[in-house]
Amino acid sequence: MEEEEKPVKKLMPSRVALEEMKKKLVTVDHLRAANFEEFDDVDLAGIIQNLEEEVYDMKMKAESKNGNLEDFSNLEYEDWKCPEHSVPIRTDVRTFDFKALGRCMKFDVIMMDPPWQLASSQPTRGVAIGYHQLANQHIANIPVHEVQDEGFIFIWVINARYDWTIEQMKKWGYTFVDEIAWVKMTVNRRLAKNHGYYLQHGKEICVVGYKAKGQEPGAIPPPPEVWKKRGIDVIYGERRGQSQKPEEIYKLIESVLPNGTCYKVGKIGSEG
Structure with missing residues (x-):
């Protein structure tokens, strides 16, 4: 058989x-x-x-x-x-030639999504991080001033790095002017909850800095005319893949700075 x-x-x-x-x-x-x-x-x-x-x-x-x-x-x-x-x-932001890029063009907006190094022994409680993390000093060494003479900088922060980011922003020549809260939503428009150290997190914060020509250190510059009354500091956006930020943040930037140029410094795995 x-x-x-x-x-x-x-x-x-x-x-x-x-x-x-x-x-x-x-x-x-x-x-x-x-x-x-x-x-x-x-x-x-x-x-x-x-x-x-x-x-x-x-x-x-x-x-x-x-x-x-x-x-x-x-x-x-x-x-x-x-x-x-x-x-x-x-590229690797630690070795990229920002000066060469700055010689070609300057940007109106810089968007940073740093790959923060998490200090906790169990930083994600089982959630795998799909990118390399950088210590504060590596992030501080990124010469963003080489690609912008005047304009805005947006930096996504985690709670443990909020104060550090504000201070580092000053060292880069920017004045902290505002912050944007991204309230994370599910596909069903419900609040999306993430792991947190004390409480569960349902939002992320993006701090906003501004640098004007001739600006004195620490002085709060007046917003450009095109910026006034166009932006809002809360975004309700769908939570997508790991580390991906909401499309609404780019729509906000485009609405307040139409035809502007934006340079994104982000981790591998984040959106383009």
């Missing part, structure tokens, strides 16, 4: 691997469209080739395990798409 042939079990590539391929392909698309004429030392063709080779290798590994890549085309492109008129720069 012949044994019944067992069907070959196909191993599906993990969604993480598929998403990683999608991110790399999106990066390639934006690099092709970017204008890097100002950066003579950037080997754009080499960067694109390396990314394409990485994607090819990942596909081959999946197919060698009888993986099914049909789901690859169905991934949400919007999850990884870089905003319009934007160029992603994947």
Whole structure:
């Protein structure tokens, strides 16, 4: 009696691997469209080739395990798409040449989402951190002044670094002028709760600083005319992936500074 042939079990590539391929392909698309004429030392063709080779290798590994890549085309492109008129720069902020970037252009707004180093022995209580953390000194060494002569800085803070951030903002030449609270919502528009040290957290804070030409240290500069009566200090936005901030913060910036330029300094895993 012949044994019944067992069907070959196909191993599906993990969604993480598929998403990683999608991110790399999106990066390639934006690099092709970017204008890097100002950066003579950037080997754009080499960067694109390396990314394409990485994607090819990942596909081959999946197919060698009888993986099914049909789901690859169905991934949400919007999850990884870089905003319009934007160029992603994947780099280490500790070594990036901010001075070279500042020679090319200055920015009206700087948005910082630092990868804060959590001091607690159990900082996340089981929630894995998907990015490298930096100590305060590394964050303090980021020369944001090289890319902005005058304008606003927005910095997302955690409770334990609030006072430190205000002081560091002054050292960078900014005056603390306001803060924005992001109230986190679920897809059903209910309050989203996160782990906290004493209480559960349902919000995040973004502090706002301003630097004006000729501004005296510690002086509170008057807001630009375009800023007045346009912004609000509370955002009700849906909680998305780990470390992703609400789209509403960028809409707020665009409403108060139309046609302005924004430079985002963020951790790997955050939005573009």
